[in-house]
Amino acid sequence: MEIPNVASSEKASGKSIQTLGRTVFSRELALAALTIFTIIVFWILYPTSFANFRNFSAILRNLAFEGILAIGMMIMLVGGSFDLSVGSMASMIGVVTGALMKMWNWPVPLAVATGLLVAALGGFINGFIVAKVRVNALITTLGTMGIFQGIALLIGGPGITYLPESFSRFGQAQFLGLQSPVWVLIVLAILAHYAMAHTRFFRQLYYLGSNPKAAHLSGMNVEGLQTFSFVLMGLLAGLAGILYASRIATATSTVGVGAELQAITAVILGGASLAGGRGTIWGAMIGVFFMGLMKNVLIISRFSSEWQGIVLGGVLVAAVAIDAIVNRKRGH
């Protein structure tokens, strides 16, 4: 037995082709298969109303909002934490930005920048309370969820309508048949995927979520990472709120009601775990897309909207249960 002197052999040998990814049962792949299966089935059943570009464009447009939240939520869950305040945050930032440009006549770019700044600040408050004061994330963000929602209602009442055209122009713009919020989602998803898969900083979140104490003893800045992920989540939620307001030219005070649970559902469907340390961005995107798809096919096949919750809830519990059974069989 000889301890390798790794410092001198740092250059890659180039022999191995495997990467660090794990070969375990993957909820991402299972869900992707189910998604494709659903598409094929409805393609055959409803060749006209389902299988056309306009319908797919509509599915994507409707999921841009939740998709952006899901990116942030996946990052949170990988790091072993989560944030219930994201829906209220989106509502509040939409309203704050709308109020700045409508009531106080701020220029649009300044209003948007200020809105994002407030979002980052709100995220920082969450992060500070969880990481530094060490209050449980559930309780902290349950509290700030109420606070942010209250602020949104205080400032905006039910909402702020007829936002300036120079603001709504961006959200309604189209490129290659897709609205700009969809393109923002795609760009953000690619960036986030790159960050989580390849940068050292974000890779630390997997370690943090897996075992915070070991991460601390490995020299990682646990408090800093946690705070950062809350700030990022706040920023993404704020951005989602602003984009939504821009698309419909209205800042609605209740746009985000229930969005936090939708986002958590989507990322867990897509492979995240409440225990932390697991999940990928593309998994989050599949989760969101699958949810949008299910809503769409239920409407097309004329089920009443009450069925949405039943079907999605059933799929969520089934996905996690199958996962638990498979992992137990493998001796976890």
Added chain:
Amino acid sequence: MSETSNQPLAEREELVAMQGIWKSFDGNPVLKGVNFGLLTGEVHALVGENGAGKSTLMNILAGVHQPDSGSIRLRDRAQATIPDEKSAQALGIAIVFQERSLFAQLSVAENIFAARQPVKRLGRIDRKRLHENTRLLLRRTGLEADPQQPVESLSPAHQQLVEIAKALSHNPAILIFDEPSSSLTERETQRLFEVIRQLKSGGVGIIYISHRLPEVFQIADRVTVLKDGEGQGTRPIATTSTDDLVRRMVGRSLELRHQDAVAAGNPIFLEVRNLSDPPTAPKAFLRNISFNVRRGEIVGFAGLAGAGRTELALAIFGSRSLGAGEIFVAGKRVEIHSPREAIAAGLGYVPEDRKDGGLFLDMTVAENIVSASLRRFGQFWLGDREQMDVARQFEHSLRIVCRTPKQVVQRLSGGNQQKVALAKWLLVNPTVLIVDEPTRGVDVGAKAEVHQMLYQLSRRGTAVVVISSDLPEILDISDRIYVMREGTISGELNRLEATEEAVMRLASLSPP
């Protein structure tokens, strides 16, 4: 020896007679045919090193474990087994555990009478009676506390007294104390002894497990020594001495370890001067600790569980706030406030519990090995292939048995997990590596390999600090040994002075 023994031992009734008790865990024999007896109105001390089998023997008596063979007689009943804790309670056996088993948020009364609260009609809890009974029990233990006070508001020592009150509430005929004084002050210990003497005069038989030999001489009537799962004889306390007990507890003869002597002139790589916990901290414990480790030296830290060795390591490594003291690494004064800064200063720390702080159990072997060295694999494009290559090198050279470095660590054996935990720090290659319990829960073969790794590391010039509760291990691999007791260093031994007797004496005796 004691003022209440107004009756010669021989004429008292025998409460317990355990004969030829054998017990194995996972094929490792822990008790090898132990005999143990207890008389009415007697305090019988049970002493031995960590892992000698004391707690296992008592857990068998308390119904927690079943013996593989052997017989237990209670009074004149030939009771072959005590199937569970409940039947032990019914037979009048109560145990005060070393680790407190209280419900922190519940009141004192509710803890003492957990699930046995006196009730009125319709099952309503009779609070008046509950609190009255609690007060009576507390008075016997000398604890002045409100029965309605939550247990978490009491000091650890007072919680210990609640634990004792809980045991007394069963009106036991046989009461077992497992290290009762480890969290008590001198005054509280004396108060505990008064309680014990009272119980004794009431005819209760008491088994007292302790590392503190002076206490044993103060309170016990007889003493039994256990070593490596074998009884080393039972004697009346008057016919024995501290030296005799220590010799029977450790028992091995001094063997010369063959090892390259480290040049005493090597530069000092780690020096700690007058380290103490902040006096205002809620758990101020470490006091005035100074020591040094030279290049290429393996320095062992011995001591009993709870002596403060892990706390010292965490304080040096920046994971526990430092009150006073200076730390020098390779001659340079360093200020360390976090493990991150400790690593940057050239320190490494392998935690005592690999499952708790050492490993990312649900991550892969490769991910674990690189976890403290991500920096060397790039910032914006982590080299996955390079990480795999490094992991493979360690897999081969340390003989880590896994299907592939992509296997999840959780599924490896204890020995292989420990090798992964060490590999992580070998990759960091620190100036000073602190290894806390390097071979706890690993098999003999892996243990030897881990020792080889530590030798090699020292030969490569690393200063190695080994914390271990395994005394033969410490004696075997250390060039020098510091012994800790109650938060401070009680002595330093060089290789020739270091015998098990010498270490045990420094670890367990109070200063003159």
